[in-house]
Amino acid sequence: MTSIPAMRDRWFARACWAGVVLVTAIAGSLASAGATASAPRSHSILVKAGQYAFDPPVIRVRRGDTLKLRFAASDVVHGFYLEGHDLDVAIPPLSREVTVKRGGAIQVVEEVVLTAARSGKFRYRCSKTCGAMHPFMVGELIVGPNRLFAGAAGAAAGLLFGGFAFVLVGAKWRVS
Amino acid sequence: MSAPKTPRRLDLLRTSPQLAWLLRQRWFPLVIAFPLLMLTATFVTAGLLGTPVGNSNSLVIFVWILWWFVLMAVLVPFASRSWCGVCPVPLLGDWLQRWRVVGVAHADSQTGDRTGLIGRNRYRGLSRRWPRKLSNLWLQNAGFLLLATFSVVLLTSPLAGALAVGGMVVAATATALVYRQRSFCRFLCPVGGFLSLYSMSSTIAVRPRSSAVCQSCREKNCVAGSAEGWGCPWLINPGRLERSNACGLCLECFKTCSRGNMGVFLRPPFEERRLEGWDEAFKAFLMLALAVAYSAVYQGPWGWLKTAANVAEVAEWRIFGLYAAGLWAFTLVVVPGLYVGASWLGRALARVRTDVTLRSAALAGTSSLVPLGLLAWIAFSVPLVLANGSYVLTAASDPFGWGWDLFGSAHIGWSPLVPHWAPWLQAVLVLIGQAAGLKAGWLETRVLYQTDRQAVAGYAPTAALVTITTLVLLALYAG
Numbered sequence: 001m002t003s004i005p006a007m008r009d010r011w012f013a014r015a016c017w018a019g020v021v022l023v024t025a026i027a028g029s030l031a032s033a034g035a036t037a038s039a040p041r042s043h044s045i046l047v048k049a050g051q052y053a054f055d056p057p058v059i060r061v062r063r064g065d066t067l068k069l070r071f072a073a074s075d076v077v078h079g080f081y082l083e084g085h086d087l088d089v090a091i092p093p094l095s096r097e098v099t100v101k102r103g104g105a106i107q108v109v110e111e112v113v114l115t116a117a118r119s120g121k122f123r124y125r126c127s128k129t130c131g132a133m134h135p136f137m138v139g140e141l142i143v144g145p146n147r148l149f150a151g152a153a154g155a156a157a158g159l160l161f162g163g164f165a166f167v168l169v170g171a172k173w174r175v176s
Numbered sequence: 177m178s179a180p181k182t183p184r185r186l187d188l189l190r191t192s193p194q195l196a197w198l199l200r201q202r203w204f205p206l207v208i209a210f211p212l213l214m215l216t217a218t219f220v221t222a223g224l225l226g227t228p229v230g231n232s233n234s235l236v237i238f239v240w241i242l243w244w245f246v247l248m249a250v251l252v253p254f255a256s257r258s259w260c261g262v263c264p265v266p267l268l269g270d271w272l273q274r275w276r277v278v279g280v281a282h283a284d285s286q287t288g289d290r291t292g293l294i295g296r297n298r299y300r301g302l303s304r305r306w307p308r309k310l311s312n313l314w315l316q317n318a319g320f321l322l323l324a325t326f327s328v329v330l331l332t333s334p335l336a337g338a339l340a341v342g343g344m345v346v347a348a349t350a351t352a353l354v355y356r357q358r359s360f361c362r363f364l365c366p367v368g369g370f371l372s373l374y375s376m377s378s379t380i381a382v383r384p385r386s387s388a389v390c391q392s393c394r395e396k397n398c399v400a401g402s403a404e405g406w407g408c409p410w411l412i413n414p415g416r417l418e419r420s421n422a423c424g425l426c427l428e429c430f431k432t433c434s435r436g437n438m439g440v441f442l443r444p445p446f447e448e449r450r451l452e453g454w455d456e457a458f459k460a461f462l463m464l465a466l467a468v469a470y471s472a473v474y475q476g477p478w479g480w481l482k483t484a485a486n487v488a489e490v491a492e493w494r495i496f497g498l499y500a501a502g503l504w505a506f507t508l509v510v511v512p513g514l515y516v517g518a519s520w521l522g523r524a525l526a527r528v529r530t531d532v533t534l535r536s537a538a539l540a541g542t543s544s545l546v547p548l549g550l551l552a553w554i555a556f557s558v559p560l561v562l563a564n565g566s567y568v569l570t571a572a573s574d575p576f577g578w579g580w581d582l583f584g585s586a587h588i589g590w591s592p593l594v595p596h597w598a599p600w601l602q603a604v605l606v607l608i609g610q611a612a613g614l615k616a617g618w619l620e621t622r623v624l625y626q627t628d629r630q631a632v633a634g635y636a637p638t639a640a641l642v643t644i645t646t647l648v649l650l651a652l653y654a655g
Contacts, residue, residue: 052486053479083563084596121599121654123475125563127590132332132489135231135564139477142655149655152603153647159611160643164632167618 020162028154079127223338227577269352295400316369390415405431544617551609
């Protein structure tokens with residue numbers, strides 16, 4: 001049987017480890033926010049869709065920036081479904097006009113304007129079956145500061161260093 | 177030295193006598209496996225005769241999206257190798273080999289006829305022993321890597337998927353006619369290989385309830401079989417079961433044990449850690465490397481990578497050759513090289529002479545990759561289901577893509593379910609994998625060295641590499 005003091009020690013060490021992970025996660029998240037502060041900007045982007053990739057494959061903006069998106073499909077009908085933004089665009093080939101589904105409304109337009117209101121990574125996916133690898137045709141809108149990634153990376157570092165620190169400190173406790 | 181810890185576990189059969197009764201019934205788990213065989217036959221037919229559009233064909237949707245997610249995210253973590261217990265692939269081979277569907281062919285002591293006897297059960301077929309040199313995971317490693325190399329074809333072409341699933345059934349049946357019991361599942365099945373590895377992390381384990389009872393048992397029905405059940409089809413001795421790897425949860429030992437000594441135990445996750453050979457270590461390397469590679473190919477934004485992997489449609493064999501060579505180099509050389517190198521460096525930093533071999537240090541360090549790899553695969557599977565899960569409802573109503581509407585859900589279309597949650601869920605899953613992996617690797621490494629300081633030095637390079645791998649996965653999922 002494990003003695004009660006030993007169990008208390010173990011839970012204390014675990015709590016300290018969790019504390020370190022929390023602190024490093026928050027530190028990572030805050031550092032990402034502080035490092036990239038700037039005024040909102042506007043981006044005009046032509047999104048080209050072809051089997052089975054978008055060009056640009058990655059769009060990087062900052063929270064509060066405005067995106068003016070135009071679309072072109074090079075082969076067959078493609079879609080542009082932006083996760084977390086209630087936006088689904090049908091892009092016919094050889095046409096400047098696209099059909100946009102947004103908030104229940106359907107419009108035919110040449111340009112889609114949206115504000116990057118939330119930070120993080122949002123994949124855009126083809127929403128019209130376009131061929132064998134259609135379900136894997138994705139691109140990425142990365143809205144900085146990417147607190148999730150920075151915080152998770154901080155937590156990963158905390159798990160490593162916190163773990164070793166408490167192993168060594170724990171050994172010292174046991175010796176003394 | 178502290179006394180060895182008693183494993184924390186809860187005997188589920190003690191808390192649930194109904195479960196104990198159920199596991200002893202001959203028709204269980206066949207009652208689940210048989211409908212699954214019918215479903216598999218339907219999916220294979222859909223793959224052969226149905227629409228060639230992958231996301232409208234039930235084989236692609238049910239097998240590669242639904243089954244894969246349920247297997248990795250639910251069954252393996254919470255029910256160990258229960259899939260192997262109900263898997264339809266070896267059923268035909270079982271029936272031909274046993275010449276029984278439900279019952280047991282038991283030796284008749286009156287006639288003295290020893291034809292086809294293994295232990296106290298009678299089998300058809302050649303019943304050869306599986307070669308000792310191949311009694312490991314190497315063939316399963318090779319088989320899984322081969323399938324993974326052509327994964328785009330398997331994932332997107334219903335015909336290729338049908339041939340793969342059908343081919344597995346044929347191979348399992350043929351193996352059952354030549355080799356004894358579940359040799360195919362144990363040593364050949366590419367899926368069984370990684371289920372074997374990741375079952376170590378499961379919260380469920382089959383074990384004898386009392387080792388003393390097994391030691392005093394003279395009948396050994398669990399090995400030799402009896403009138404109530406077959407001798408362990410997985411070619412192990414259930415009475416000495418200490419690892420989950422080779423146990424396929426077929427439940428025969430629950431039926432044969434006359435003392436009711438087999439138990440199903442609930443335990444904390446990631447409790448089983450020890451890897452026993454390079455074949456298992458390479459399985460861990462392979463699975464982790466493929467989780468990273470698949471995440472890049474299928475969930476990354478890089479079109480050139482998808483084009484290179486998409487040999488069936490693009491038919492650029494030279495580019496595909498480069499892709500395959502890169503994938504093989506990454507899985508067989510780069511990842512194993514980095515992790516074994518880290519163990520070598522750790523051993524050097526710990527300044528030990530001969531008492532800790534590179535093999536033991538590498539196996540201990542590689543145990544980190546079992547939880548990390550499993551969680552990476554679950555994380556990989558999350559967006560597949562969130563983004564494409566609605567295809568399941570469509571394919572259920574129209575399994576062949578012929579315009580049917582069996583349940584009124586054929587026309588609901590593509591409806592992603594909170595796909596923007598995926599990066600959050602993936603990040604949390606990967607961090608859990610890292611934490612559990614670091615703990616597993618540390619505990620296995622600690623027993624090799626005399627002091628904590630030596631063990632920290634010995635494990636530090638591997639732990640750093642585990643963290644770098646975690647960061648790579650986080651970058652792919654959330655970066």
